[in-house]
Amino acid sequence: MSIYAYIETVKGTPEFNIEYGSILTWASAARVQGNLHFCYESISKQPHCARPVLSGMLSTLQRDDALVLCDFTKLGSATAEVLGVLYTLSGRGVRLYVVNSGFQLDTNADALLVNMACALVAQIAKELVVHPEQEPVPIQMQREDAYLQTPTRRIRRSRLDDRRSEIELLLSNGISLSEAARRLGVSRPALTDWVESRNPSVHTPPATT
Numbered sequence: 001m002s003i004y005a006y007i008e009t010v011k012g013t014p015e016f017n018i019e020y021g022s023i024l025t026w027a028s029a030a031r032v033q034g035n036l037h038f039c040y041e042s043i044s045k046q047p048h049c050a051r052p053v054l055s056g057m058l059s060t061l062q063r064d065d066a067l068v069l070c071d072f073t074k075l076g077s078a079t080a081e082v083l084g085v086l087y088t089l090s091g092r093g094v095r096l097y098v099v100n101s102g103f104q105l106d107t108n109a110d111a112l113l114v115n116m117a118c119a120l121v122a123q124i125a126k127e128l129v130v131h132p133e134q135e136p137v138p139i140q141m142q143r144e145d146a147y148l149q150t151p152t153r154r155i156r157r158s159r160l161d162d163r164r165s166e167i168e169l170l171l172s173n174g175i176s177l178s179e180a181a182r183r184l185g186v187s188r189p190a191l192t193d194w195v196e197s198r199n200p201s202v203h204t205p206p207a208t209t
Helices: 014-030 052-060 079-091 109-130 159-172 177-184 188-198
Strands: 003-007 036-040 066-069 095-098 103-105 147-149 154-156
Touching (some): 003 014, 003 052, 014 036, 014 066, 036 052, 052 079, 079 095, 159 177, 159 188
Parallel strands (some): 003 036
Antiparallel strands (some): 095 103, 147 154
16 A cells, blocks of 8 residues: 655646645645655656656556645546546545645545445536537527427417407407408507417307397
8 A cells, every 4th residue: 555645736836745745734734654655746846747756656646545635626627627636546546635625535425425425427428428519508598589388389468468368358349350461550460470379269249139
C-alpha cells in the first residue's frame, strides 16, 4: 500500500508551497500511517488535457493505494470528467482524499454514492448516443397568443373567445351567422371558423303556443 500526494504545480512556487502545506496538515490530522510520496507536474500552467504525471499515476495505482490532492479540479475541468476518474478509482479499489472539501473515497458511504452517480452518468451518456435525434422540449411561458391544446389539434387563441357567451346567446336565438357576424363587428368567415373550432353551446328556444 502506497500513499501518493499529487500537486499540479511546479515545485518551489508559492502555489506549490500552499498545496504542500495543506496536504501535510491534513496528513497529520488524519494520522496517516506511512510516508507520503509527493508527485507534481514539471511544467506549470498546463491545460487539463496535458498532465502526464497525473495520467501516469491514474494508470498505475493499485488496490489499497491512496491518492491525496487538494481539490477536484486536479482530476478534470468538467463534472463528467471528474466523475469518470472517481468511478475508475473506486472500481480498482484505490482510495482518494480531497483535502479542501474533506471528501473521502474509500470504504465509507461516499464510495457508494460515487458509484451510483457515475453509473447514472454513464447510462445517460449511452442513451444520448443511441437516441441523438431526441431533443428536450422547452417549457414555454403561457402568453396571450398561446396555443390552446385540444385532443385533435392546436387552436390559436382568438379575440372571439372572450365573447363566447354573447355568440352563444345570438345563435341560441336563431340569429344567422351572417347577422351575428354583423352585430359582432367581424367577418362571417372569421365567425364561421370560430364556431367550427370551438363548438359553442347553442340552445334552441322552446316553441311558443
